[in-house]
Amino acid sequence: MRSTLLVVGGAGYVGSAVAAALMRAGHQVLIYDNLSHGHREAVPAGADLIVGDLEDRDALDRVFRGARIDAVLHFAALIEAGESMQVPERYFRNNTANTMGLLEAMIAHNVRAMVFSSTAAVYGIPERMPIQEEDRLAPINPYGESKLIVERMLHWHNITRGLRYACLRYFNACGATSERGEDHAPESHLIPLVLRVALGKRDSIAIFGSDYETPDGTCVRDYVHVEDLAAAHVLALEALQRQEQKSADPSESRMIYNLGSGTGYSVRQVVEVARAVTGHPIPAEESPRRPGDPPVLVASAEKIKRELGWRPRHGELQTIVSSAWDWHRAHPDGYRA
Numbered sequence: 365m366r367s368t369l370l371v372v373g374g375a376g377y378v379g380s381a382v383a384a385a386l387m388r389a390g391h392q393v394l395i396y397d398n399l400s401h402g403h404r405e406a407v408p409a410g411a412d413l414i415v416g417d418l419e420d421r422d423a424l425d426r427v428f429r430g431a432r433i434d435a436v437l438h439f440a441a442l443i444e445a446g447e448s449m450q451v452p453e454r455y456f457r458n459n460t461a462n463t464m465g466l467l468e469a470m471i472a473h474n475v476r477a478m479v480f481s482s483t484a485a486v487y488g489i490p491e492r493m494p495i496q497e498e499d500r501l502a503p504i505n506p507y508g509e510s511k512l513i514v515e516r517m518l519h520w521h522n523i524t525r526g527l528r529y530a531c532l533r534y535f536n537a538c539g540a541t542s543e544r545g546e547d548h549a550p551e552s553h554l555i556p557l558v559l560r561v562a563l564g565k566r567d568s569i570a571i572f573g574s575d576y577e578t579p580d581g582t583c584v585r586d587y588v589h590v591e592d593l594a595a596a597h598v599l600a601l602e603a604l605q606r607q608e609q610k611s612a613d614p615s616e617s618r619m620i621y622n623l624g625s626g627t628g629y630s631v632r633q634v635v636e637v638a639r640a641v642t643g644h645p646i647p648a649e650e651s652p653r654r655p656g657d658p659p660v661l662v663a664s665a666e667k668i669k670r671e672l673g674w675r676p677r678h679g680e681l682q683t684i685v686s687s688a689w690d691w692h693r694a695h696p697d698g699y700r701a
């Protein structure tokens with residue numbers, strides 16, 4: 365079924381890759397983004413870009429009046445957990461309050477399906493590994509909390525307004541497609557930072573903590589390729605639409621899924637693979653641990669595999685780093701090159 369989809373934050377790293385996948389799946393895509401952290405060049409050809417801010421309710425109303433939107437995919441957020449400890453109000457304003465405005469506009473225009481970008485940060489310091497969806501939710505920074513509140517808002521809008529939703533809790537998004545890659549400013553993600561050393565744009569990479577109780581002493585994280593994330597969004601959206609067609613009870617359309625590969629890679633493994641892929645020595649400096657960094661964060665993604673048939677295809681670290689390296693080599697200064 366061809367749908368018209370509003371992709372909020374679709375000029376960003378994950379949103380633009382998902383927008384491209386939605387178009388390949390035959391959907392029509394409208395992107396709404398204030399370009400504060402996104403890139404016009406990342407918007408797929410054939411998608412309409414509306415430059416606007418989520419907090420501008422009049423602009424949102426115009427978007428919903430101007431097209432018959434079937435569902436919203438919501439990626440727009442500030443994403444720096446560290447910064448959220450310095451300026452929490454920015455995170456609650458942009459990630460939480462602005463999402464409330466988006467929900468109000470959706471309800472006013474009778475749009476009742478959303479796929480929401482949530483995060484592993486809703487779990488905080490997990491009690492067990494791999495992390496499952498029903499595990500304790502206890503964020504340790506305002507970023508994670510700002511997302512968890514949105515999850516709860518979606519829950520209550522499902523009960524009171526019949527909003528169907530999927531919350532996708534990503535672990536570490538990574539990798540690139542041939543056309544789209546990671547270009548955050550500031551960049552805090554390990555793989556692009558490591559590759560900047562290989563490009564000669566940084567002298568070295570810092571390894572925060574080498575005395576954790578992990579096989580090589582460095583933190584272990586779950587990396588999920590952006591192309592696999594994109595496939596999961598298409599599946600989640602189509603599941604919501606199937607449920608609506610069956611006119612099933614909206615309470616059956618509350619989906620919460622982890623998106624991870626289920627495999628952890630340590631910081632040292634990432635650096636070593638990047639050395640092999642790039643042929644650059646990539647000097648690493650061992651630095652003290654950062655507060656609030658759990659030793660291991662690995663997802664169980666069994667639920668989405670079982671229920672929606674998601675099959676991540678790009679989970680090998682070598683594949684992830686190679687795809688990112690191809691993109692960064694072609695775009696050494698990011699999209700603005």
Ligand SMILES: NC(=O)c1ccc[n+]([C@@H]2O[C@H](COP(=O)([O-])OP(=O)(O)OC[C@H]3O[C@@H](n4cnc5c(N)ncnc54)[C@H](O)[C@@H]3O)[C@@H](O)[C@H]2O)c1
Nearest residue numbers: 373375376377378398400401402417418440441481483537
């Ligand atoms: N990148 C990751 O590893 C990761 C991990 C877990 C969850 N997530 C979540 O995925 C989503 C996308 O992350 P990303 O890495 O693509 O980030 P990104 O910064 O590349 O994309 C976010 C986009 O939202 C836009 N935006 C932000 N505030 C806006 C506003 N008020 N109005 C309109 N547009 C606005 C930005 O311009 C940007 O294009 C975020 O919600 C993030 O919390 C990302």
